[in-house]
Amino acid sequence: MRHVYLDNNATTPIDPAVLERMIPFFRDDFGNAASIHTYGQKARAAVEEARQAVAELIHASPSDIVFTSGGTEADNLAVRGVADQRRTQGNHVITTQIEHPAVLRTCEALERESLHVTYLGVDRDGRLSMDELREAVRPETILISVMHANNEVGSIQPLAEIGSLARRKGIVFHTDAVQSFGKIPVDVEELNVDLLSISSHKLHGPKGVGALYLRPDVPLQPMMLGGSHERRRRAGTENVPGIVGLGGAAQRAAEEMEDFGARVRGLRDRLEQGILEAIPDTVVNGGTDQRMPHVSNVSFPGLEGEALLIALDFQGVAVSTGAACSSGSLQPSHVLQAMKLERSRIQSAIRFSLSRMTTAEDVDYVLEVLAGTVERMREMTTRKVR
Ligand code: PLP
Numbered sequence: 001m002r003h004v005y006l007d008n009n010a011t012t013p014i015d016p017a018v019l020e021r022m023i024p025f026f027r028d029d030f031g032n033a034a035s036i037h038t039y040g041q042k043a044r045a046a047v048e049e050a051r052q053a054v055a056e057l058i059h060a061s062p063s064d065i066v067f068t069s070g071g072t073e074a075d076n077l078a079v080r081g082v083a084d085q086r087r088t089q090g091n092h093v094i095t096t097q098i099e100h101p102a103v104l105r106t107c108e109a110l111e112r113e114s115l116h117v118t119y120l121g122v123d124r125d126g127r128l129s130m131d132e133l134r135e136a137v138r139p140e141t142i143l144i145s146v147m148h149a150n151n152e153v154g155s156i157q158p159l160a161e162i163g164s165l166a167r168r169k170g171i172v173f174h175t176d177a178v179q180s181f182g183k184i185p186v187d188v189e190e191l192n193v194d195l196l197s198i199s200s201h202k203l204h205g206p207k208g209v210g211a212l213y214l215r216p217d218v219p220l221q222p223m224m225l226g227g228s229h230e231r232r233r234r235a236g237t238e239n240v241p242g243i244v245g246l247g248g249a250a251q252r253a254a255e256e257m258e259d260f261g262a263r264v265r266g267l268r269d270r271l272e273q274g275i276l277e278a279i280p281d282t283v284v285n286g287g288t289d290q291r292m293p294h295v296s297n298v299s300f301p302g303l304e305g306e307a308l309l310i311a312l313d314f315q316g317v318a319v320s321t322g323a324a325c326s327s328g329s330l331q332p333s334h335v336l337q338a339m340k341l342e343r344s345r346i347q348s349a350i351r352f353s354l355s356r357m358t359t360a361e362d363v364d365y366v367l368e369v370l371a372g373t374v375e376r377m378r379e380m381t382t383r384k385v386r
Pocket of ligand 1 (some may be wrong): 009010069070071072073075100102147149150151176178179199200201208209210
């Protein structure tokens, strides 16, 4: 049986060249990057090289990059760190209903500490309204946190416009760029971004490592307290192999970005068109041109997304639903709900997320198995209803 992995927004396979670069730092070059001796210096040089590669990809200065344990920590550090630091200047934060839980749960924690949070809605394409954002701004707004690209539908937010509004109003602007970093151009100057979250494992790098870009004039309350690592912004011995992996992944992404944009978009469109043509009553969620080139979120009304996911898994195809499984109960996708889609569309949604490792044969195999699977499952459901 062929195996096709189309769940790259959950995580990506590591790039073999990236893994090769990491291995020496587990084995021979195991030094602590804070140590003065040769072992330490070697580790420090590798960390700084990675910092340079990450910074280059977002047009930032290496000293503005803080390494973290991943995107979740970067989001927590950004939202909590700014809110705690600026609490005396105001008590209002603006975000959206479609953020990753790393931002949403942090905002909810701030609400329990008497901060006010506005959760902006989105339209049926998964994009926020600039007018609604302008109306939400108050004199006491200290932070706007809006993700760059959404993980479930791939919708891209108008960051440059949000950033210039934030700058004019003296509000700090954070963006979660976990799903866009290294896949589409990200320039912190053009986008007027003050803080930006990055994760390595969405980009063929290792898990458990990420980074936060932090504009130098933005004061931040650190979360991890301890040694003076990362210029006192994040205490803890640096994960040298992981950071080397993130740096390597960033370098590879810079080389591959053009190809990613063109080739992967072509494959995604082939998959999407193939589904829409072959399977009746299918509909794409958030399918505008303001969308990541590798993501397709499709609903198969009449089916349960979970059941289709499992049926595809039996045939070697890995995809995802937007639904989150917590404590044994399936929660409908908060993103599709915020887009105000019909229930049947939300329940039957499947996310296909490609990567630069996806091939035309992969797409054709998925198309081959999908139509028959959906047809069989729909037949079974109608029989049950009768
Ligand atoms: N933000 C977004 C948009 C994501 O998709 C994810 C991962 O799913 C995260 C943050 C969390 O990143 P990490 O898995 O590195 O903690």
